[in-house]
């Protein structure tokens with residue numbers, strides 16, 4: 001199976017690295033093209049991928065075609081590859097905010113298409129990806145397309161109406177979790193830790209907390225209660241964070257993310 005990537009930016013690279021680590025396909029069976037020749041050729045050479053001279057050449061040589069460009073150029077890029085696409089190839093879009101209806105409108109309404117929303121943790125097999133297939137993608141072909149994401153982490157089949165929320169609390173939220181880790185780390189620096197040491201402590205604590213939460217099957221609120229000793233330090237911190245608007249600021253951030261992604265196309 002040949003997998004073509006149109007665009008080799010941050011998200012495409014995370015998926016490619018995840019696939020290589022999982023030995024999902026041999027490196028040379030991954031075909032790439034992007035806007036800048038020096039960029040995709042250098043990246044392909046570094047990992048033994050196959051560089052292609054155009055987007056249509058990627059499509060011609062691939063069974064699965066991953067559309068990994070930013071929303072602003074989707075219309076032009078799909079117009080460019082439209083003639084090379086056929087019902088024998090599966091189009092996989094990772095583009096935030098672009099619906100299956102829109103992708104069908106940009107093509108010939110007869111293509112098997114998987115809309116997906118991965119996150120950057122796919123690079124290390126810890127991805128969280130939402131998928132929705134159109135009516136032309138069923139059975140083994142659908143399973144084959146989804147298996148690309150199963151090789152790089154967890155997969156959820158969702159209704160498209162849930163995609164923008166999913167994108168905010170998963171795709172974008174990787175950055176928000178890192179924002180939180182960085183904030184914890186800076187607090188450590190404020191009290192004399194080096195940034196490196198404080199970040200290591202904050203990151204391991206975040207990793208361990210997510211792991212414990214999932215392993216224990218408890219709710220986050222129950223875990224908060226276990227950590228908050230009666231009359232202790234943690235509850236004092238929680239109350240101060242609440243007073244500063246922790247929950248509303250997270251919700252406001254998610255609201256803004258959803259508003260932006262639903263305005264994309």
Ligand SMILES: NC(=O)C1=CN([C@@H]2O[C@H](COP(=O)(O)OP(=O)(O)OC[C@H]3O[C@@H](n4cnc5c(N)ncnc54)[C@H](OP(=O)(O)O)[C@@H]3O)[C@@H](O)[C@H]2O)C=CC1
Pocket residue numbers: 006007008009010011012033034035036037039040055068069070071073077094095096097117118119120171172
């Ligand atoms: N970053 C993330 O965590 C996530 C991103 N996404 C989605 O992934 C998509 C890509 O995002 P991201 O990787 O962050 O963006 P990047 O800007 O890092 O990557 C965009 C890629 O598109 C390429 N490109 C631009 N124009 C063309 C063209 N005409 N033909 C072929 N390739 C082109 C660029 O080429 P070049 O490198 O040569 O400049 C680049 O490789 C977006 O639609 C986004 O919504 C979805 C989930 C998570």
Ligand SMILES: O=C(O)[C@@H]1CCC=N1
Pocket residue numbers: 096167171172
């Ligand atoms: O920031 C973005 O637009 C993309 C979508 C989800 C994560 N990154």
